Amino acid sequence: MEYETPQFFRVMQYASAAERDVVDMVSGSPDWDPPESIRTGLAEYAQANASEFQYPPSVGLDALREEIAARRGLQRKRVMITNGAGEANHLAMTEGLATFSGSRILLVDPVYPYYAGRASMLAAEVDYVAADDAGYVDPEAVRERASEATSVIVINSPNNPLGVTYGRKRKRELAGIAEEHDALLVCDEVYDHFDYSGRFESALAIDSPNVVVTNAFSKSLAITGWRVGYAVFPDPAEQGDLLSNARTRHMLTNVTCSRPPQAAVLYALSNTSPTYYERTRKLLRERIEQFTTALDRAGADYTKPEGGFYVMARFPGFPGTFENVEQLIDEAGVAGMPGEAFGDARADWFRFALVTSRVEAAVERLAAFFE
Amino acid sequence: MEYETPQFFRVMQYASAAERDVVDMVSGSPDWDPPESIRTGLAEYAQANASEFQYPPSVGLDALREEIAARRGLQRKRVMITNGAGEANHLAMTEGLATFSGSRILLVDPVYPYYAGRASMLAAEVDYVAADDAGYVDPEAVRERASEATSVIVINSPNNPLGVTYGRKRKRELAGIAEEHDALLVCDEVYDHFDYSGRFESALAIDSPNVVVTNAFSKSLAITGWRVGYAVFPDPAEQGDLLSNARTRHMLTNVTCSRPPQAAVLYALSNTSPTYYERTRKLLRERIEQFTTALDRAGADYTKPEGGFYVMARFPGFPGTFENVEQLIDEAGVAGMPGEAFGDARADWFRFALVTSRVEAAVERLAAFFE
Numbered sequence: 064m065e066y067e068t069p070q071f072f073r074v075m076q077y078a079s080a081a082e083r084d085v086v087d088m089v090s091g092s093p094d095w096d097p098p099e100s101i102r103t104g105l106a107e108y109a110q111a112n113a114s115e116f117q118y119p120p121s122v123g124l125d126a127l128r129e130e131i132a133a134r135r136g137l138q139r140k141r142v143m144i145t146n147g148a149g150e151a152n153h154l155a156m157t158e159g160l161a162t163f164s165g166s167r168i169l170l171v172d173p174v175y176p177y178y179a180g181r182a183s184m185l186a187a188e189v190d191y192v193a194a195d196d197a198g199y200v201d202p203e204a205v206r207e208r209a210s211e212a213t214s215v216i217v218i219n220s221p222n223n224p225l226g227v228t229y230g231r232k233r234k235r236e237l238a239g240i241a242e243e244h245d246a247l248l249v250c251d252e253v254y255d256h257f258d259y260s261g262r263f264e265s266a267l268a269i270d271s272p273n274v275v276v277t278n279a280f281s282k283s284l285a286i287t288g289w290r291v292g293y294a295v296f297p298d299p300a301e302q303g304d305l306l307s308n309a310r311t312r313h314m315l316t317n318v319t320c321s322r323p324p325q326a327a328v329l330y331a332l333s334n335t336s337p338t339y340y341e342r343t344r345k346l347l348r349e350r351i352e353q354f355t356t357a358l359d360r361a362g363a364d365y366t367k368p369e370g371g372f373y374v375m376a377r378f379p380g381f382p383g384t385f386e387n388v389e390q391l392i393d394e395a396g397v398a399g400m401p402g403e404a405f406g407d408a409r410a411d412w413f414r415f416a417l418v419t420s421r422v423e424a425a426v427e428r429l430a431a432f433f434e
Numbered sequence: 435m436e437y438e439t440p441q442f443f444r445v446m447q448y449a450s451a452a453e454r455d456v457v458d459m460v461s462g463s464p465d466w467d468p469p470e471s472i473r474t475g476l477a478e479y480a481q482a483n484a485s486e487f488q489y490p491p492s493v494g495l496d497a498l499r500e501e502i503a504a505r506r507g508l509q510r511k512r513v514m515i516t517n518g519a520g521e522a523n524h525l526a527m528t529e530g531l532a533t534f535s536g537s538r539i540l541l542v543d544p545v546y547p548y549y550a551g552r553a554s555m556l557a558a559e560v561d562y563v564a565a566d567d568a569g570y571v572d573p574e575a576v577r578e579r580a581s582e583a584t585s586v587i588v589i590n591s592p593n594n595p596l597g598v599t600y601g602r603k604r605k606r607e608l609a610g611i612a613e614e615h616d617a618l619l620v621c622d623e624v625y626d627h628f629d630y631s632g633r634f635e636s637a638l639a640i641d642s643p644n645v646v647v648t649n650a651f652s653k654s655l656a657i658t659g660w661r662v663g664y665a666v667f668p669d670p671a672e673q674g675d676l677l678s679n680a681r682t683r684h685m686l687t688n689v690t691c692s693r694p695p696q697a698a699v700l701y702a703l704s705n706t707s708p709t710y711y712e713r714t715r716k717l718l719r720e721r722i723e724q725f726t727t728a729l730d731r732a733g734a735d736y737t738k739p740e741g742g743f744y745v746m747a748r749f750p751g752f753p754g755t756f757e758n759v760e761q762l763i764d765e766a767g768v769a770g771m772p773g774e775a776f777g778d779a780r781a782d783w784f785r786f787a788l789v790t791s792r793v794e795a796a797v798e799r800l801a802a803f804f805e
Contacts, residue, residue: 072492092488101487102480105694109476116472117463117658121443146517149689181686287488288693315552318520321692322659323476 070176070385070404077389078398086425088415089398091223091372093285095346098339101284104330108323119322121314123293127329131293134332135267143294143309146320147287148253149177151277151294154309156181156215159247159275162305165214171200173224173375173405173412175251178217187214193408198227198366198375202236213246221254221263221370224405224414228370231264238266241273247305248274253292256283256340259348260369272301280328282372283340289324347372350417357426361433364412372417375402375409378433382411395432397425441547441756441775448760449769457796459786460769462594462743464656466717469710472655475701479694490693492685494664498700502664505703506638514665514680517691518658519624520548522648522665525680527552527586530618530646533676536585542571544595544746544776544783546622549588558585564779569598569737569746573607584617592625592634592741595776595785599741602635609637612644618676619645624663627654627711630719631740643672651699653743654711660695718743721788728797732804735783743788746773746780749804753782766803768796 071090078085108115122128123144132139145151156168156178168182172191182189190213192204200218209216218237220229234250241248250266255278266276279292296306351368358365358376365376381387383402391413392398402412419425442461449456479486493499494515503510516522527539527549539553543562553560561584563575571589580587589608591600605621612619621637626649637647650663667677722739729736729747736747752758754773762784763769773783790796 090489092485094485096484097487105480106477109473109480109698113467113656114463114465116468116656116660118461119659146688146692150687153687177686177689180682184683184686285484285487288490288690289487290688290690290692311551312555315548315555316521316524316687317517317661318548319659319661321517321661321695323694323698324692327480327694 071400074388074398074400078392081392083393083396085392086397086419086421086428088417088419088425089400090418091282091416092287092418093282094418094420095285095343097285098331098335100331100334101286101327103334104327105323107330108326111326115326116322119319119325121319122310123320124322124325124329127325130329130332135265135295137267137295138298140299141296141306143296143306143313144320144325145292145294145313146317147281147290147292148251148277148279149292150313150317151279151292152178152217152249152251153181154312155247155249155275155277155294156217157185158305158309158312159215159249160185160187162302162308163214163247164245165212167212167214169205169209169213169216171218172408173402175219175223176404179406191406191408194225198222198225199229199233202233202240205237206240209240209244209246211244213244215247215249216241217249217251219251221258223254223371224373224375224400225366226368226371226373226375227366228258228260228263230262231268234266235269238269238271238274242271246273249277250274251277253277253279253282254371257344257347257372258370259344259351263370267295272297275305284328284331284335286324289328290321291324291328347417350422353422353426354415354417357430360430363433374415374417375412376415377409377412381433383409383413388413391432395428397428442771445759445769445771449763452763454764454767456763457768457790457792457799459788459790459796460771461789462653462787463658463789464653465789465791466656466714468656469702469706471702471705472657472698474705475698476694478701479697482697486697487693490690490696492690493681494691495693495696495700498696501700501703506636506666508638508666509669511670512667512677514667514677514684515691515696516663516665516684517688518652518661518663519622519648519650520663521684521688522650522663523549523588523620523622524552525683526618526620526646526648526665527588528556529676529680529683530586530620531556531558533673533679534585534618535616536583538583538585540576540580540584540587542589543779544773546590546594547775550777562777562779565596569593569596570600570604573604573611576608577611580611580615580617582615584615586618586620587612588620588622590622592629594625594742595744595746595771596737597739597742597744597746598737599629599631599634601633602639605637606640609640609642609645613642617644620648621645622648624648624650624653625742628715628718628743629741630715630722634741638666643668646676655699655702655706657695660699661692662695662699718788721793724793724797725786725788728801731801734804745786745788746783747786748780748783752804754780754784759784762803766799768799
């Protein structure tokens with residue numbers, strides 16, 4: 064599988080060129096509304112003093128870093144604002160590789176393709192650990208696969224594409240493996256607001272000098288195009304080079320991140336009711352129920368999501384290849400992602416994103432197609 | 435000189451910690467107003483359909499790329515939206531080094547520190563060509579210094595820190611040298627709206643497969659913190675790998691750039707009168723006159739800017755070291771940048787940014803200090 068160019072656009076283009084109506088379950092872009100506060104925050108910023116239109120500090124607006132740090136119970140100096148979770152993961156993986164011993168990256172299969180693409184851009188060899196049948200990564204399997212050559216381990220919980228949520232014990236064990244091998248554990252928590260299990264706990268609770276946590280407001284505030292993310296680095300007293308090298312790379316790559324969305328997110332953080340997040344979770348829980356009920360009817364295997372907004376499913380005799388994805392678009396009018404875009408372990412599965420109000424239509428179309 | 439962390443913040447911090455009033459002539463942040471249209475564009479976007487808050491294409495909004503391409507007489511496919519000119523230069527330098535033969539980067543001294551820092555991050559050896567006494571880079575000197583090992587040449591016109599504007603002939607010669615050595619000429623034109631000589635012409639007019647032009651709206655619209663820039667790559671029919679590798683790197687680093695400022699810039703491009711740019715140029719021309727008149731009185735050498743908004747000056751017996759910059763802050767109440775932050779060629783000079791309405795106060799203070 065070629066990861067250098069993630070394949071989402073390829074499928075989206077095929078779907079939008081189709082001659083029939085297609086339910087788009089490809090992208091990770093929410094179809095629900097952002098909170099009104101994010102609009103207000105941006106509109107207020109548009110009237111700010113002109114000096115507020117100029118370079119913010121390279122690591123992000125002080126007040127936004129302060130707000131995030133206060134909410135997470137951290138020191139502000141550990142928080143760096145990034146261009147979405149994408150740049151946060153990029154900095155953590157790149158500087159983890161440069162700072163920790165070893166030269167290999169350990170990823171879970173199925174994998175979020177950007178992690179694999181980035182490893183390839185960094186010319187790092189990758190070791191894959193297949194998720195178990197329930198969709199979790201087994202720390203014992205990671206322990207077997209990890210070695211002195213392991214420099215970075217990346218996990219994502221709640222997980223894309225599998226929808227599982229790792230508990231604290233699992234993350235603590237993975238951090239321990241990173242510590243044993245002088246490696247960095249990168250925990251991407253961008254779906255933290257989409258946990259239906261009640262089991263999610265941030266890896267920040269682990270308090271290890273070998274853990275970086277990455278996150279963004281892209282999904283929680285339904286603003287994937289605004290690019291406000293952050294990385295939380297270990298205490299620089301324990302891992303000073305990692306933070307300082309990431310700051311330098313960020314500065315020399317992007318100078319700083321865009322200020323208007325930072326100001327709007329800062330406003331929204333203090334002006335969004337918890338019911339906004341609850342409502343979104345409720346909506347997604349309903350979609351999960353609808354969709355998995357239909358999968359039962361179609362005789363599919365699936366991992367029922369306890370977090371995130373993706374469902375992986377396998378249909379008997381119809382593996383999740385690009386070819387079959389195209390057939391599903393043309394003949395059923397439903398667009399998903401091919402499992403093979405996420406690695407070998409679930410190459411014969413499909414991934415469906417529940418980011419459409421037409422889950423019901425998709426359900427009926429899939430049932431009819433597989434009947 | 436250590437370029438990995440540009441020194442602007444160091445001087446700004448010293449100045450803001452000073453116990454006296456200081457005229458800040460350090461940063462490149464405009465103190466004049468952005469056009470009203472950029473505020474309107476952002477406020478309108480804040481009310482857009484929620485689907486417009488999601489991921490734009492990785493290379494930027496189609497309509498913005500189209501608008502830039504139309505204004506520059508280009509095909510849209512050559513234009514990539516970047517996180518300011520910073521990321522545009524980063525992509526051009528990084529992929530130039532990877533795509534063209536050789537492994538060395540050629541820079542002009544005095545140098546914009548980010549170019550040098552980036553070369554260091556890329557572990558590329560740097561060859562410096564000193565600007566001549568008038569502040570220009572002599573193509574013959576570049577020809578002497580360039581070799582088969584040269585992979586990337588970076589120029590900046592109108593120039594920061596020297597304020598010179600290179601004419602078309604000089605750029606054509608530099609592009610020719612790049613062509614001879616299978617190297618890439620990166621032309622950073624972020625100050626293109628600040629040309630007082632009437633001589634500026636974009637390197638796009640050169641039509642060479644060995645030229646990338648970088649730019650941004652940071653200075654022209656007085657929004658350095660918004661991070662909307664772009665790179666124009668050679669026709670992919672002639673240099674396909676360069677564009678495609680830069681796209682991949684951009685995607686794996688940033689996924690895409692922030693959408694709100696892209697939408698606002700798109701609006702502003704069609705709703706800003708030419709008089710806005712003329713007014714800004716007039717303001718800066720007046721500041722240049724004021725400031726250089728004072729430099730004459732102080733007996734300083736200087737390069738009178740024909741573009742940009744910086745003045746380099748040398749005071750007899752008072753070289754532009756960090757130490758003297760601090761003395762000037764403490765004793766004269768004027769903060770500039772030390773020449774040594776820009777390399778060896780003008781290490782004993784200072785750089786002053788004309789981004790303050792208090793140029794007159796600065797003038798009086800400098801005159802008094804040097805009397």
